[in-house]
Amino acid sequence: MVDTAAKLLSEARELIVQGGYNGFSYADLSARLGIRKASIHHHFPSKAGLVVAVVEQARSAIRAQIGLVQNENSIAWDQLLAYIGYWERCIKEQTAPFCLAAVLAAELPNLPEEVATSVRGHFVDLSTWLERVLSLGVSQGSIRLQDTPAIEAQTFIATVYGAMLAARAWDDPDRFTAIVDSFTNRIRVRRQ
Amino acid sequence: MVDTAAKLLSEARELIVQGGYNGFSYADLSARLGIRKASIHHHFPSKAGLVVAVVEQARSAIRAQIGLVQNENSIAWDQLLAYIGYWERCIKEQTAPFCLAAVLAAELPNLPEEVATSVRGHFVDLSTWLERVLSLGVSQGSIRLQDTPAIEAQTFIATVYGAMLAARAWDDPDRFTAIVDSFTNRIRVRRQ
DNA sequence: ATATGCCAACCTATAAGTAGGTAGGTACTG
DNA sequence: CAGTACCTACCTACTTATAGGTTGGCATAT
Numbered sequence: 470m471v472d473t474a475a476k477l478l479s480e481a482r483e484l485i486v487q488g489g490y491n492g493f494s495y496a497d498l499s500a501r502l503g504i505r506k507a508s509i510h511h512h513f514p515s516k517a518g519l520v521v522a523v524v525e526q527a528r529s530a531i532r533a534q535i536g537l538v539q540n541e542n543s544i545a546w547d548q549l550l551a552y553i554g555y556w557e558r559c560i561k562e563q564t565a566p567f568c569l570a571a572v573l574a575a576e577l578p579n580l581p582e583e584v585a586t587s588v589r590g591h592f593v594d595l596s597t598w599l600e601r602v603l604s605l606g607v608s609q610g611s612i613r614l615q616d617t618p619a620i621e622a623q624t625f626i627a628t629v630y631g632a633m634l635a636a637r638a639w640d641d642p643d644r645f646t647a648i649v650d651s652f653t654n655r656i657r658v659r660r661q
Numbered sequence: 662m663v664d665t666a667a668k669l670l671s672e673a674r675e676l677i678v679q680g681g682y683n684g685f686s687y688a689d690l691s692a693r694l695g696i697r698k699a700s701i702h703h704h705f706p707s708k709a710g711l712v713v714a715v716v717e718q719a720r721s722a723i724r725a726q727i728g729l730v731q732n733e734n735s736i737a738w739d740q741l742l743a744y745i746g747y748w749e750r751c752i753k754e755q756t757a758p759f760c761l762a763a764v765l766a767a768e769l770p771n772l773p774e775e776v777a778t779s780v781r782g783h784f785v786d787l788s789t790w791l792e793r794v795l796s797l798g799v800s801q802g803s804i805r806l807q808d809t810p811a812i813e814a815q816t817f818i819a820t821v822y823g824a825m826l827a828a829r830a831w832d833d834p835d836r837f838t839a840i841v842d843s844f845t846n847r848i849r850v851r852r853q
Numbered sequence: 854a855t856a857t858g859c860c861a862a863c864c865t866a867t868a869a870g871t872a873g874g875t876a877g878g879t880a881c882t883g
Numbered sequence: 884c885a886g887t888a889c890c891t892a893c894c895t896a897c898t899t900a901t902a903g904g905t906t907g908g909c910a911t912a913t
Contacts, residue, residue, distance in 0.1 A: 473858075488771030491683035494902055508859050510904065567767070574830045575759070575767040579680030592830040615846075620839060623827055627840045631823025635815055638766045638784040647812055648819045654807075655847065665892075686868055700893050702870065857912085864905070871898070879890080 474512045476502055482523050486567045489576055490520060490584065517581040520573075524587040527569055531594040538601045545606030546657070552602075553649055556629065560642045567637060570595070571630040596622045603656070613658050621656070628652045666704045668694055674715050678759045681768055682712060682776065709773040712765075716779040719761055723786040730793045737798030738849070741791075745841055748821065752834045759829060762787070763822040788814040795848075805850045813848065820844045 480501045484493035495506040495516065502509075513519035537543060559565040570591040577585055599622035606612030614621045632648035672693045676685035687698040687708065694701075705711035729735060751757040762783040769777055791814035798804030806813045824840035 487768075489681050489683065489768045491681065492768055492771045495904085496901070504858090505860060506903080507861080507905080511858065514904085516903065570830075571826060572767045574826050575764045576679075576681045576684055577829050579684045589830060589832075592827075615843070616839070623831070623836060624840045624843055627823030627827040627836070628820060629823070630826050631819030631821070634763060634766050634822050635784075635819040637769050638762075638781060639815070640781075644815060644819070647808070648816045651807070651816055651847075655843075687870085688867075696892090697894060698869085699871085699895080703892065706870085708869065855913085858910090860907100860909070862906085862908105864903105866902080866904105868901075869899090872896090873894100874896105875892105875894070877891090877893100880888090882887080883885095 473502065473504070473508075477509060477512055477519070478523050478526055481519055482527075482569055483565075485520065485523065486565060486569055486572055489572050490580055491576070517584050520584050521587045524569065524573070524584070524591055528587070528591050528594050531591070531598055535594070535598045535601060538598065538605060543605065544611075545602050545609050546611040548602050549606065549612075549653070552599075553629075553653070556633070556649075557642070557646055560633065560636050560645050567633050568630060571633060574630075592626065596626055599625055606656075611658050611660075612656050614656060625652055665694065665696070665700075669701060669704055669711065670715050670718055673711055674719075674761055675757075677712065677715065678757060678761055678764055681764055682772055683768070709776050712776050713779045716761065716765070716776070716783055720779070720783050720786050723783070723790055727786070727790045727793065730790065730797060735797065736803075737794050737801050738803040740794050741798065741804075741845070744791075744794075745821075745845070748825070749834070749838055752825065752828050752837050759825050760822060763825060766822075784818065788818055791817055798848075803850055804848050806848060817844055 477498055480498055481493070484497055484501075487493070495509050498509055499506045509519075513522065534548075538545075538548065556568075570588050573580065573584065573588045574592070577588060580588065596619070600618045603612055603614060603618040603621055603625075607614060607618065616624070628651075629649060632645040635648055636642050636645040669690055672690055673685070676689055679685070687701050690701055691698045701711075705714065726740075730737075730740065748760075762780050765772065765776070765780045766784070769780060772780065788811070792810045795804055795806060795810040795813055795817075799806060799810065808816070820843075821841060824837040827840055828834050828837040
């Protein structure tokens with residue numbers, strides 16, 4: 470039985486992905502969950518606090534992924550493809566057609582400071598994870614980089630987010646795949 | 662003597678780039694220009710109309726650039742570098758640290774239909790221009806593509822916008838350059 | 854009794870927009 | 884030349900709707 474706070478986080482995430490920080494209100498959540506705004510304030514006294522909670526939830530998931538990379542049985546290339554595949558499915562199925570942090574980053578100068586801090590932390594967490602995946606891939610011989618793993622991780626994130634934007638603008642999920650493939654093709658070591 | 666409507670477009674553009682469609686109001690413009698909101702409505706009766714006008718102004722500039730590519734003296738590589746250089750300067754100087762269409766595209770599902778249509782048109786216009794530049798570069802022997810010029814133009818746009826997002830998230834203009842360089846390095850034909 | 858989670862009622866601020874008016878400038882007409 | 888009409892661009896005052904949030908209360912579960 471999922472509790473109200475969790476549902477609020479989930480719905481808030483969808484609404485943010487759809488229209489950004491200022492594009493949704495407690496009234497939207499109220500309509501979606503069938504509870505009054507005052508009840509939402511009970512769980513999340515401020516909008517900024519709610520959005521921080523949404524971003525922090527996403528960051529927790531990334532940090533869990535970081536933990537998985539530490540597992541010595543993990544295969545870097547598979548993890549990278551899994552991440553890409555996750556977004557491909559989300560974009561095709563329109564379940565999560567855009568990364569929360571990306572849509573918030575686009576309006577970063579206008580965000581409440583605590584939200585901006587959390588969004589930046591999300592970028593740092595994600596790049597930390599990817600840096601480790603890429604480094605592992607290099608040591609496993611499946612990945613070849615032209616720059617440091619840190620720089621390449623940031624490049625990859627930018628590519629993924631740009632690809633999401635393209636998929637959204639052209640209303641074509643294949644744009645996402647094509648654009649991300651140009652990155653993966655560049656770094657992949659072919660075995661023959 | 663720049664007229665009021667032009668100033669409104671210019672300020673609206675800055676405000677949109679800062680915080681998106683819902684992140685600014687007529688009151689912000691009123692404060693910036695020192696005129697009352699009702700006066701702004703005189704020039705632009707609706708917010709959607711104002712934002713469409715801002716986007717259409719940007720599209721006009723792109724179409725002017727398309728005209729320049731038709732000039733047989735133009736050098737594709739120089740045009741590409743000029744476009745990149747333009748954004749590098751804007752991001753470093755914080756004069757226009759993000760592309761209008763990109764920040765609007767991030768919240769596309771929530772935009773009024775006429776605005777969404779205009780934003781999509783902006784993507785089409787920009788990719789049309791870039792497609793021509795890339796095709797010209799190929800025929801001039803300075804550019805080598807791995808896919809069709811149309812696909813590569815879209816990839817480039819995604820890269821540029823993703824790079825802007827990265828520069829904004831990391832608050833580091835060099836992120837933009839590094840990420841875009843990975844694209845230009847891939848397509849550039851070296852002469853030696 | 855306490856904690857949790859919901860509610861009604863309410864508040865202030867602000868958003869997009871409307872209606873009627875004024876002032877200055879320009880063009881036209883007698 | 885003066886008067887008139889029209890245009891442009893601003894204004895005051897106002898409207899409705901909605902946003903984020905506050906306060907006190909009720910119901911249920913432990």
